[in-house]
Amino acid sequence: MVKTGGKVMGNLGTQVAALLGRRIVSGELEPGATLPTEAELCDRYGVSRTTIRDALKRLHGKGLIVGTARAGTRVLPTSRWSQFDADLLTWRLEAGLDTALIQELHEIRQCFEPEACRVAARHASPEDHARIRAAFDEMAACRETSSLVMEADLEFHMAIVDATHNRFFITLGQAVKTALRVSFGLLRDRPGLPDNELAMHGDIADCIVEGRGDDAARTMRDLISLARRNIDARIGAPTPSRPA
Structure with missing residues (x-):
């Protein structure tokens, strides 16, 4: 079960992607910042590695993150984001x-x-x-x-x-x-x-x-x-x- 007080919809991968996405677009996780490891994210959200990987794949598809084996997963500059993505626009407006x-x-x-x-x-x-x-x-x-x-x-x-x-x-x-x-x-x-x-x-x-x-x-x-x-x-x- 995803550990959050917010209301999120969809499967677990979608939920975790939304939680991380909101942290990114709000500036809590700034461009260039490295995301926690998969193990840390599993512990934070109370889900499996499969779910975390699904969430990260979704965020990658929106242009929010990029991951390498050596450097880990980091937040991309806003110029790389898929600006017309419906989820991304919603998260940005929710952030203020x-x-x-x-x-x-x-x-x-x-x-x-x-x-x-x-x-x-x-x-x-x-x-x-x-x-x-x-x-x-x-x-x-x-x-x-x-x-x-x-x-x-x-x-x-x-x-x-x-x-x-x-x-x-x-x-x-x-x-x-x-x-x-x-x-x-x-x-x-x-x-x-x-x-x-x-x-x-x-x-x-x-x-x-x-x-x-x-x-x-x-x-x-x-x-x-x-x-x-x-x-x-x-x-x-x-x-x-x-x-x-």
Whole structure:
């Protein structure tokens, strides 16, 4: 049984990976730090070596650690982490609201989604149009229920990405999906989707269906900027600056 007061889900390997992952992303285990030995980790968490090895394999797959027979297992620099990994993003937010992370998520959305709209307007099929419209209709139908509208909103954005029919956009879109889920989740406590945001989604859908890519991109840019302002207002955080 894993020795922890926190609530973790999944099998033992997943649980131990989450416990160690949280220690890493919170800075308790800094980049360059050497993890305890397998025997020490077994004793700390009350699990077998097989479980510890499974946990370490998971963290290695997320780019958090690297291990060698001579140097042991050490924490990698943050530049090596799989930044779009859903678990990693969750752990970072659990460690404390990271305004720099939110800014970076905003920047990747601004770079990616408007161009996806522009490409989708050129290449979307009638089936893609129907999917985008259906997602928008679902958003309108469940707009008063935050959890439901969040899933419909996510489907709307992913339908646009898939409508590009560009394999690179689609692959990157699966990564950006995690960023979207985090961004939407920060606003999950709102009572519903405001009229202006719903209208902007409808305008984007219309522009894509009508082949007006530049207009779709412009409205998507405005929508992302509005989302960022809403998040800042929600958490009361200024936009951070990064060193040049």
